[in-house]
Each structure stands twice: as C-alpha cells, then as structure tokens.
Amino acid sequence: MRFQDWLKTITFYELLVGMKATMKHLLRYRPITLQYPHEKRTLPDNYRGMLSLLRYDDGTEKCVGCDLCEAACPSRVIRVVSGEVPGEPTKRYAKEYYMDMTRCLFCGLCVDACPVDALGMTREFEWAVYDKRQLCLNKEQLLAIGDRSFPVREKRLETQHPNVAFFNVAFKQLPQKPG
Amino acid sequence: MTELGLRLAVSLAQIAAVMGVVMLTVMILTLAERKVLGWMQDRMGPMEVGPYGILQPIADGLKLFFKEDIIPAGANKFLFSLAPILAMVPALIGFAVIPFGPSHEVELFGIRFQPFIVSDINIGILYILAFTSIGAYGIILGGWSSNSKYSLLGGLRSAAQVISYELNVGLAIIGVLILAGSLSLVKITEAQAGGFWHWYVFAFPAPQIFAFVVYVISAVAETNRVPFDLPEAESELVAGFFTEYSGMRFAFFFIAEYANMVLVSCVAAALFLGGWNAPYPGTILARVGLDGIAWLENIAWFTVKVYVFLFLFFWLRATLPRLRYDQLMRFGWKVMLPIALGNIVVTSIAVYLFANG
Numbered sequence: 001m002r003f004q005d006w007l008k009t010i011t012f013y014e015l016l017v018g019m020k021a022t023m024k025h026l027l028r029y030r031p032i033t034l035q036y037p038h039e040k041r042t043l044p045d046n047y048r049g050m051l052s053l054l055r056y057d058d059g060t061e062k063c064v065g066c067d068l069c070e071a072a073c074p075s076r077v078i079r080v081v082s083g084e085v086p087g088e089p090t091k092r093y094a095k096e097y098y099m100d101m102t103r104c105l106f107c108g109l110c111v112d113a114c115p116v117d118a119l120g121m122t123r124e125f126e127w128a129v130y131d132k133r134q135l136c137l138n139k140e141q142l143l144a145i146g147d148r149s150f151p152v153r154e155k156r157l158e159t160q161h162p163n164v165a166f167f168n169v170a171f172k173q174l175p176q177k178p179g
Numbered sequence: 180m181t182e183l184g185l186r187l188a189v190s191l192a193q194i195a196a197v198m199g200v201v202m203l204t205v206m207i208l209t210l211a212e213r214k215v216l217g218w219m220q221d222r223m224g225p226m227e228v229g230p231y232g233i234l235q236p237i238a239d240g241l242k243l244f245f246k247e248d249i250i251p252a253g254a255n256k257f258l259f260s261l262a263p264i265l266a267m268v269p270a271l272i273g274f275a276v277i278p279f280g281p282s283h284e285v286e287l288f289g290i291r292f293q294p295f296i297v298s299d300i301n302i303g304i305l306y307i308l309a310f311t312s313i314g315a316y317g318i319i320l321g322g323w324s325s326n327s328k329y330s331l332l333g334g335l336r337s338a339a340q341v342i343s344y345e346l347n348v349g350l351a352i353i354g355v356l357i358l359a360g361s362l363s364l365v366k367i368t369e370a371q372a373g374g375f376w377h378w379y380v381f382a383f384p385a386p387q388i389f390a391f392v393v394y395v396i397s398a399v400a401e402t403n404r405v406p407f408d409l410p411e412a413e414s415e416l417v418a419g420f421f422t423e424y425s426g427m428r429f430a431f432f433f434i435a436e437y438a439n440m441v442l443v444s445c446v447a448a449a450l451f452l453g454g455w456n457a458p459y460p461g462t463i464l465a466r467v468g469l470d471g472i473a474w475l476e477n478i479a480w481f482t483v484k485v486y487v488f489l490f491l492f493f494w495l496r497a498t499l500p501r502l503r504y505d506q507l508m509r510f511g512w513k514v515m516l517p518i519a520l521g522n523i524v525v526t527s528i529a530v531y532l533f534a535n536g
Contacts, residue, residue, distance in 0.1 A: 031218075
C-alpha cells in the first residue's frame with residue numbers, strides 16, 4: 001500500500017486523473033453557455049418581471065386607488081395619490097401612481113394585495129438604463145407596459161357574470177349588460 | 180560596404196520575420212488560451228468579435244492601445260516605464276538563437292546565410308538562459324516601482340520563484356548538453372536527427388525523460404503560469420506585479436508572458452523533442468523527390484511540437500489549483516533539484532560508459 005502511494009506520487013497520478021477529466025470535457029464539448037443577447041432562456045410560467053398597471057377591455061383603468069399595494073410593498077416602491085372620479089362621488093381612482101423600480105425586489109406582494117387585479121407582473125426583465133431616474137415610472141408608463149405585455153384584457157367584473165350587480169357606479173352612467 | 184549593408188538587410192528581414200511570427204503566435208495564444216480554457220470548463224470562450232470570436236485578439240489589442248496610460252502617484256517614473264520593456268525585450272530576444280527549420284545555407288545576392296535561424300551562436304542555450312534571467316528584473320522592478328503593496332509582494336514572490344526554478348531549468352538541460360556536447364541549439368537539434376528514438380527524451384545511452392519532466396514543470400514555474408502563478412495570484416494579490424499597470428505598459432507585460440511561454444516551448448522542442456526533425460528518419464517530401472521544399476515539413480513538425488507544448492500550458496491551467504508558497508519552494512528545492520542533479524550524474528556515467536562502445 002505504501003509502495004502504491006509512493007508510485008502514485010512520483011507519477012503524478014492524481015494530476016493525471018484531473019487532466020483526464022478536463023480533456024474529457026474538451027473532447028465532449030457541450031457548452032452550457034447561453035449566448036444571451038442572441039438567445040434567451042425560456043422563462044418559467046410564474047416569472048415575476050417588470051410591474052405594470054392593467055386596463056379593462058373597454059380601456060378604463062382597473063386601479064381604484066385603494067392604496068393597498070402601497071401598504072403591502074416592503075420596499076416602499078409604490079406611491080398612490082388617490083382621487084374621486086369627477087361626477088361619481090363614490091368611485092375613486094389613482095390620480096397619480098408612481099413606482100420607483102430601483103427599489104423593487106419583485107416579490108409580487110402588491111399584485112397579491114390588489115383587490116381588483118389592477119397590477120400585473122410582466123415577463124420583461126431587460127430594464128437596464130444609463131440614468132437611474134428613468135426607472136421612476138409614472139402611471140402612463142406603467143399602463144403602457146401593461147398594454148404591451150397583456151394584450152388580452154379582462155372584462156369588467158359586472159359584465160363577466162350575469163348575476164353580479166353593478167356596484168359603485170353612478171346611476172346615470174349605468175352600463176347595459178350584454179345579452 | 181555593400182556586403183555589410185546586404186548582411187544587415189538580410190538580418191533585419193530575418194528578425195522582422197521572426198518577430199512577426201512570434202507576435203502572431205502571441206495573438207493566437209491569447210485567443211487559444213481563452214477558447215481552450217472555455218471548452219475545458221464547458222463554456223464557449225469569446226464568441227462576439229468575428230465568427231466564433233476569432234478577431235478577439237485584435238479587439239483586445241486595440242482596446243489596450245487606446246487605454247489611458249496611468250503612472251500611479253509615488254511611483255518611480257523611470258523604473259516604472261523601464262520595467263515593461265525590461266520584461267518584454269529579453270522574452271523576444273531569445274528567439275534569435277532558436278532554429279525553426281533545417282540549418283542548410285542559402286545564397287542570396289552573394290551572401291550565404293541560414294534562413295531559419297537569426298543567429299547561430301555557439302552558446303545559444305546559455306544566451307537564452309542569461310536573457311530570461313534579465314526578464315525577472317523587469318518583473319521585480321515593475322513590482323517595486325509601482326509603489327503598491329500588492330505589486331511589491333508579487334515582484335518579491337516572482338523573484339524568489341524565478342531564481343529557484345531557473346536553477347532547475349539550467350540543471351535539467353545539462354543532461355542534454357552532455358549528450359550533445361554542444362551549447363548551440365542548431366548542433367543539439369541536428370544531433371537528434373533520424374527518428375524519434377534519437378530525440379533526447381528517449382535517446383539511447385541516457386533517456387532524458389526525468390530531465391524533461393523537470394524542465395516542463397520548471398518552465399511552467401518560470402513563466403509564472405498556473406499552477407505556479409503566485410506572482411500574479413488574482414485571489415491574493417489583485418494582479419501581482421502589474422496591478423498598477425494599464426494600457427500599453429500592461430500589454431508589454433502581457434506579451435512578455437506569452438512570448439516567454441513560446442520561448443520555453445521552443446527550447447523544449449529543440450532540446451528534448453528533436454526540434455525541427457520529423458519523428459521518422461528524413462522527411463517524406465524529400466523521399467518523394469521534393470527536396471526543395473522539404474524544409475516545409477520540418478518547420479511544420481517544429482510548429483506542431485511547440486503548439487502541443489503550449490497546449491499543455493493551457494491544459495495545466497484548466498486543471499490544477501495554485502500551489503501554496505511553501506509548497507512551491509519545497510517542491511522546487513527538495514524534489515526538482517535532486518532529480519535534476521541525479522539526472523546529471525546518471526547521464527554522465529552513461530555517456531562515459533557508452534562513449535566508446
């Protein structure tokens with residue numbers, strides 16, 4: 001046994017084993033590299049990317065300005081300025097909506113917190129910019145992201161089911177249910 | 180006067196050709212190293228510049244050329260500027276005595292010269308050893324004059340390492356010198372003609388296989404390559420002796436390192452692996468009657484040997500972790516040195532016994 005060890009030492013046996021391993025990888029060349037800008041990995045279905053604001057299928061904003069996303073956010077990314085819809089005293093909307101994406105950690109808590117599903121996480125992730133200020137987004141920018149990432153929009157809740165009553169809508173603007 | 184001028188012109192042309200080939204090799208090496216390392220580590224290496232990244236060396240060269248040249252505050256300006264030159268010139272000057280091809284003479288404009296060697300001086304190998312030693316000064320002075328602790332530590336390590344392992348290089352090749360009876364690389368190469376069993380790694384009275392192993396290990400150590408890259412250990416010393424260098428000065432150190440690799444590979448090929456001799460007697464081209472271009476085959480064999488040796492450098496780099504400093508010194512002085520000395524004794528006895536028979 002001792003002689004065997006000695007033999008291994010003088011013939012650099014362990015080094016040769018290692019060199020054999022590297023040579024094997026050279027001969028069976030199967031790179032795991034993804035040439036990123038040219039080819040991209042398939043994202044998982046529940047990928048949490050850039051945040052966005054969504055619209056109903058009639059083009060109105062979903063957001064009711066309830067501030068729950070602001071409360072849920074652990075990094076204080078979101079700032080909502082809520083306001084009344086003019087002419088409809090019981091209905092509110094987000095007059096201003098800001099997101100500081102430099103702080104966002106993409107946890108998705110705001111999306112979970114939203115009672116009307118007004119927030120969505122897109123699959124965008126290439127948001128590198130030269131100026132950090134470009135990552136402080138306002139409502140229009142967030143809606144634009146939502147528009148380009150979610151082409152299929154949800155119907156208004158009241159119109160989804162025939163048995164759900166309209167709520168929180170001024171009587172004179174009551175829409176007609178289809179069918 | 181005209182003869183002198185012609186000789187000068189021919190010599191300058193030869194020098195330019197050799198420098199061109201060496202610089203081209205260095206360019207190829209920088210790419211080949213990154214590619215081979217990448218392939219061995221399941222990566223791709225550079226892929227962006229040109230098809231499969233083959234123009235990467237040019238992009239690197241341009242980038243280094245246009246980089247800002249910084250001399251750190253408190254640095255010794257003269258030595259800081261001198262050190263990269265002192266590192267690069269000895270690395271390149273050694274190629275003057277390397278025979279790249281057959282040593283027959285060619286007559287051109289009434290001047291006889293050997294086309295494949297710049298200068299056949301009769302102490303060629305000694306000349307190379309002497310100049311590679313001067314290269315160590317470039318590293319030490321570069322480390323010292325940078326006024327940086329990392330650089331100084333890198334320079335000190337390099338000094339100790341180069342001196343320790345140069346000794347082993349010198350002792351390892353003595354066996355070959357005893358067998359060949361000459362210090363001229365041309366004569367040593369010619370003595371190995373006639374098949375691979377005449378190469379000094381396998382040659383009859385005293386195969387220099389141990390000397391060859393010692394030489395390979397010491398050559399890796401002398402060129403500061405992995406696993407002996409302590410002078411520039413990234414994880415410990417940032418970049419070692421060229422931490423403070425940038426732009427062209429850094430490029431000089433870089434070229435020096437790779438030119439040194441090529442040089443030790445050439446010396447290894449010439450001393451142990453038969454130089455430009457093919458591993459079979461004569462050349463195929465000469466045998467089929469194409470005597471005039473037989474030198475092509477010889478140069479091809481030399482190139483193959485050198486590149487195989489250079490590939491070994493990359494292979495070792497992809498495989499081995501860095502040695503600890505005390506391990507490096509112990510290995511150099513307690514293992515390599517006795518083997519090299521023992522090889523000299525054995526070779527001397529063998530040559531003495533078989534000299535007449």
